[in-house]
Amino acid sequence: MGQIVLNKVQKKFGDVEVIPPLDLTIADGEFAVFVGPSGCGKSTLLRLIAGLEDVTSGSIQIDGKEASDAPPAKRGLAMVFQSYALYPHMSVRKNIAFPLRMAKMDKAEIDKRVTSAASVLNLTDYLDRRPGQLSGGQRQRVAIGRAIVREPSAFLFDEPLSNLDAALRVGMRLEISELHKRLDTTMVYVTHDQVEAMTMADKIVVLQAGVIEQVGSPLELYHTPRNVFVAGFIGSPKMNLIEGALAEQHNAKTIGIRPEHVQVATTQSDGALQGTVGVAEHLGSDTFIHIHGVAGCDPMTVRAAGDVTVRHGDTVYLTPDATQIHRFDNDGIRIP
Amino acid sequence: MATQHSRSAARLMMAPAVILLLGWMLVPLTMTLYFSFKKFLPLRGDSLGNGLEWVGLENYSRFVGSSSFWPSVQATLIIVGSVLVITVVLGTLLALLLDQPMWGQGIVRILVITPFFVMPTVSGLVWKNMFMDPINGILAHLFKFFGAQPLEWLSQASMQSIIMIVSWQWLPFATLILLTAIQSLDSEQLEASEMDGAPVLKRFWHIILPHMSRAITVVILIQTIFLLSIFAEIFVTTAGAFGTKTLTYLIFQRVLESQNVGLGSAGGVYAIILANIVAIFLMRIVGKNLDR
Amino acid sequence: MARAVTNTRKTVNTVIAWSIGLLIFFPILWTILTSFKTEAQAINDPPLFLFFDWTLENYAAVQERSNYMRFLWNSIIIAGGSTLLGVIIAVPAAWSMAFVPSKRTKDILLWMLSTKMLPAVGVLYPIYLIFIQLGLLDTRVGLVVVLMLINMPIIVWMLYTYFREIPVEILEASRMDGASLRDEILYVLAPMALPGIASTVLLNFILAWNEAFWTLNLTAAKAAPLTAFIASYSSPEGLFFAKLSAASTMAIAPILLLGWFSQKQLVRGLTFGAVK
Numbered sequence: 013m014g015q016i017v018l019n020k021v022q023k024k025f026g027d028v029e030v031i032p033p034l035d036l037t038i039a040d041g042e043f044a045v046f047v048g049p050s051g052c053g054k055s056t057l058l059r060l061i062a063g064l065e066d067v068t069s070g071s072i073q074i075d076g077k078e079a080s081d082a083p084p085a086k087r088g089l090a091m092v093f094q095s096y097a098l099y100p101h102m103s104v105r106k107n108i109a110f111p112l113r114m115a116k117m118d119k120a121e122i123d124k125r126v127t128s129a130a131s132v133l134n135l136t137d138y139l140d141r142r143p144g145q146l147s148g149g150q151r152q153r154v155a156i157g158r159a160i161v162r163e164p165s166a167f168l169f170d171e172p173l174s175n176l177d178a179a180l181r182v183g184m185r186l187e188i189s190e191l192h193k194r195l196d197t198t199m200v201y202v203t204h205d206q207v208e209a210m211t212m213a214d215k216i217v218v219l220q221a222g223v224i225e226q227v228g229s230p231l232e233l234y235h236t237p238r239n240v241f242v243a244g245f246i247g248s249p250k251m252n253l254i255e256g257a258l259a260e261q262h263n264a265k266t267i268g269i270r271p272e273h274v275q276v277a278t279t280q281s282d283g284a285l286q287g288t289v290g291v292a293e294h295l296g297s298d299t300f301i302h303i304h305g306v307a308g309c310d311p312m313t314v315r316a317a318g319d320v321t322v323r324h325g326d327t328v329y330l331t332p333d334a335t336q337i338h339r340f341d342n343d344g345i346r347i348p
Numbered sequence: 349m350a351t352q353h354s355r356s357a358a359r360l361m362m363a364p365a366v367i368l369l370l371g372w373m374l375v376p377l378t379m380t381l382y383f384s385f386k387k388f389l390p391l392r393g394d395s396l397g398n399g400l401e402w403v404g405l406e407n408y409s410r411f412v413g414s415s416s417f418w419p420s421v422q423a424t425l426i427i428v429g430s431v432l433v434i435t436v437v438l439g440t441l442l443a444l445l446l447d448q449p450m451w452g453q454g455i456v457r458i459l460v461i462t463p464f465f466v467m468p469t470v471s472g473l474v475w476k477n478m479f480m481d482p483i484n485g486i487l488a489h490l491f492k493f494f495g496a497q498p499l500e501w502l503s504q505a506s507m508q509s510i511i512m513i514v515s516w517q518w519l520p521f522a523t524l525i526l527l528t529a530i531q532s533l534d535s536e537q538l539e540a541s542e543m544d545g546a547p548v549l550k551r552f553w554h555i556i557l558p559h560m561s562r563a564i565t566v567v568i569l570i571q572t573i574f575l576l577s578i579f580a581e582i583f584v585t586t587a588g589a590f591g592t593k594t595l596t597y598l599i600f601q602r603v604l605e606s607q608n609v610g611l612g613s614a615g616g617v618y619a620i621i622l623a624n625i626v627a628i629f630l631m632r633i634v635g636k637n638l639d640r
Numbered sequence: 641m642a643r644a645v646t647n648t649r650k651t652v653n654t655v656i657a658w659s660i661g662l663l664i665f666f667p668i669l670w671t672i673l674t675s676f677k678t679e680a681q682a683i684n685d686p687p688l689f690l691f692f693d694w695t696l697e698n699y700a701a702v703q704e705r706s707n708y709m710r711f712l713w714n715s716i717i718i719a720g721g722s723t724l725l726g727v728i729i730a731v732p733a734a735w736s737m738a739f740v741p742s743k744r745t746k747d748i749l750l751w752m753l754s755t756k757m758l759p760a761v762g763v764l765y766p767i768y769l770i771f772i773q774l775g776l777l778d779t780r781v782g783l784v785v786v787l788m789l790i791n792m793p794i795i796v797w798m799l800y801t802y803f804r805e806i807p808v809e810i811l812e813a814s815r816m817d818g819a820s821l822r823d824e825i826l827y828v829l830a831p832m833a834l835p836g837i838a839s840t841v842l843l844n845f846i847l848a849w850n851e852a853f854w855t856l857n858l859t860a861a862k863a864a865p866l867t868a869f870i871a872s873y874s875s876p877e878g879l880f881f882a883k884l885s886a887a888s889t890m891a892i893a894p895i896l897l898l899g900w901f902s903q904k905q906l907v908r909g910l911t912f913g914a915v916k
């Protein structure tokens with residue numbers, strides 16, 4: 013049903029090539045997440061799929077049908093915008109019913125679908141309100157409701173949670189994931205928050221400057237980042253990337269070690285790296301210690317147990333787990 | 349936003365407006381240009397059907413050569429300029445006043461806008477007869493009350509009278525736009541400057557006035573468009589006598605009263621040139637000022 | 641203490657503002673009052689303010705001399721028709737400019753505005769000839785078209801400024817929801833821009849109602865609107881202040897009432913969407 017295939021898709025704005033030719037396949041029912049730094053072209057890519065922008069060259073197939081020249085309405089996709097883009101002059105009910113009205117569906121069927129979408133999204137009590145009278149989370153739900161009633165072949169989300177506060181974001185994240193499990197429909201989700209990407213995705217697409225750096229499942233990306241950029245981008249806190257003598261010892265230009273793969277001790281042991289504690293962030297469950305003085309990587313971040321009691325200025329000794337070291341060559345590409 | 353679909357839709361949807369306006373501009377303009385090189389006196393039997401005699405630039409030189417030409421350009425510019433100055437200055441003062449706290453602000457605002465609703469023929473006639481009539485006009489009564497000799501407004505102070513009438517019509521417009529602009533001024537910004545102890549005049553000069561510059565531009569632009577072509581106010585009051593013959597009115601007389609279409613058309617071309625000079629000048633400022 | 645000061649200030653403001661407001665309004669007030677006087681009372685020395693014998697005879701006289709209803713009806717058709725037609729043509733154009741802007745958008749907009757600066761008198765005779773050719777002279781259709789054209793730039797400009805305040809994303813959402821361009825404009829854009837459209841319509845209705853160059857020069861008996869109705873009073877015979885006032889009042893009353901009742905939208909419209 014909802015397979016999306018991008019074939020050598022390229023996008024230029026005037027003379028500026030925002031997305032160089034790119035291939036990507038999103039399987040039916042998959043939850044694909046586009047991540048990448050701001051301005052890397054995530055929204056542009058999503059809008060190309062939606063049909064809100066034209067591809068400069070290449071083609072897009074949806075459900076096996078050529079869609080590059082189809083207008084948005086004909087692509088059978090639904091989109092949830094960052095700003096929600098609700099119709100302010102319509103009640104919640106009318107907002108959700110709008111796509112069905114446009115599809116000239118009969119009234120009884122519209123009512124049925126709106127009612128059921130509202131109950132799924134806990135909006136039943138708000139159906140007669142205007143969007144202006146709702147909270148951010150409720151508005152987001154209305155936007156999602158408007159998308160699901162159409163039963164589209166795929167959902168497109170452009171940073172749908174970035175206007176919500178942290179607590180609400182976690183809740184909505186779960187709701188969207190649950191929705192995906194229940195509907196089993198393809199979802200393409202844009203975010204620059206890599207926690208969202210890791211927790212929600214079946215497949216993550218890491219973009220940088222319009223180029224796909226890597227495509228894979230969250231754990232694939234975590235365990236075998238294809239290059240330095242992905243290594244640094246996926247994982248929180250970020251992977252420590254070390255250059256210089258230490259890297260050369262491993263026959264690499266750069267080596268990477270995740271904070272959770274470094275042992276920290278207050279007593280010297282064989283082959284350990286020495287450093288000074290800068291800031292220690294106590295989260296309760298974990299402590300993230302930022303350590304200065306390690307050659308080639310300043311500061312180095314280390315994850316320790318929640319009850320570690322190191323203090324600013326303490327000298328500590330670090331032992332990376334040798335089996336968890338990622339090696340990268342001169343071009344930043346992973347050495348297997 | 350910009351897909352091929354929406355771009356071609358946009359072109360299509362813009363077409364009617366653009367084509368209509370283009371036609372509205374080009375067709376009569378071309379005809380005017382054509383007539384301006386011809387001898388065209390409909391009352392003497394000249395007509396398009398019989399073919400018109402080519403006279404070259406004679407109409408142009410005769411129009412400029414006529415003793416009424418330069419005075420008419422001057423009258424036009426004086427009227428437009430004076431009305432602009434009067435309405436902007438008084439409008440600013442009035443807007444500042446209306447922005448102050450008071451009782452019945454809404455009603456005062458209605459009183460102030462009302463002249464805008466009055467059609468030019470009515471305001472011309474009302475002012476001419478009931479206010480400026482040297483015997484029975486209100487102003488005559490007022491002058492007599494203070495022991496002065498009543499003025500024959502429309503002949504002795506004809507330009508001033510016209511300027512007064514037109515300013516009265518356009519003052520509401522200026523006031524309201526400027527008032528809107530003042531009301532949008534961040535009150536925090538003003539309070540901050542009040543806290544800094546900036547004196548009232550300084551505050552006006554350095555904070556309020558710059559904030560209003562865009563609004564003033566809009567007032568000037570729109571009023572100029574309408575003022576360059578004022579007609580009815582003169583038509584029903586002085587009928588162009590006593591030095592109030594604007595370029596518009598002069599051409600109107602050539603074409604309709606003396607039925608000299610060729611000469612009038614040459615005048616029309618001059619008027620178009622004058623309007624364009626003003627337009628280029630205005631568009632410069634406006635283009636810059638409206639972008640923000 | 642502070643309160644007392646502000647109250648004094650407020651009182652002073654009120655007195656000054658009301659005086660100026662009444663001064664500006666006075667010509668209209670005086671016209672209305674005079675319309676209820678007899679001709680003799682109208683030119684009484686000193687002028688009579690409120691204490692005179694109120695009469696309706698002037699209205700009757702004006703009605704007898706010229707058929708008011710016909711002029712009124714012409715004004716309504718001409719102003720209403722030209723505004724409506726203008727909006728119908730301008731909405732799509734403004735949509736294009738606001739939501740699919742290109743490098744030329746601003747140029748087109750300024751060009752449109754500059755056509756308003758073309759002195760009407762410069763093209764009067766050609767239009768006159770064209771009107772004769774097409775049989776449009778002294779017809780309402782002809783005036784509807786001309787006034788639509790002269791007001792179009794302003795309508796486009798105002799709608800453009802109002803439309804630009806509407807987030808593109810909402811229109812894009814409607815497109816994703818399967819709305820055609822027509823649906824998008826009719827069900828999403830127009831309702832959202834309704835206050836702006838209302839202001840535009842009101843203001844242009846008033847401008848068209850009061851337009852007094854083309855209406856005077858292209859009409860004779862049949863299609864003449866109120867501007868021409870009143871212009872026929874410019875050459876008086878005998879005592880006529882009261883009748884002139886009655887005719888004036890009749891000419892401006894409809895638009896005055898409309899303006900007063902829709903004051904809020906109108907004030908918004910008066911700024912031509914250019915000042916917020």
Ligand SMILES: Nc1ncnc2c1ncn2[C@@H]1O[C@H](COP(=O)(O)OP(=O)(O)OP(=O)(O)O)[C@@H](O)[C@H]1O
Pocket residue numbers: 025030048049050051052053054055056057204
């Ligand atoms: N209409 C446009 N015209 C020209 N350049 C554009 C246009 N839209 C986007 N761009 C450029 O394309 C690049 C990618 O933009 P895009 O909005 O896709 O980034 P993004 O990854 O979504 O970023 P963010 O995380 O900040 O939303 C940016 O450099 C942007 O400046």
Ligand SMILES: [Mg+2]
Pocket residue numbers: 054055056
């Ligand atoms: Mg984006």
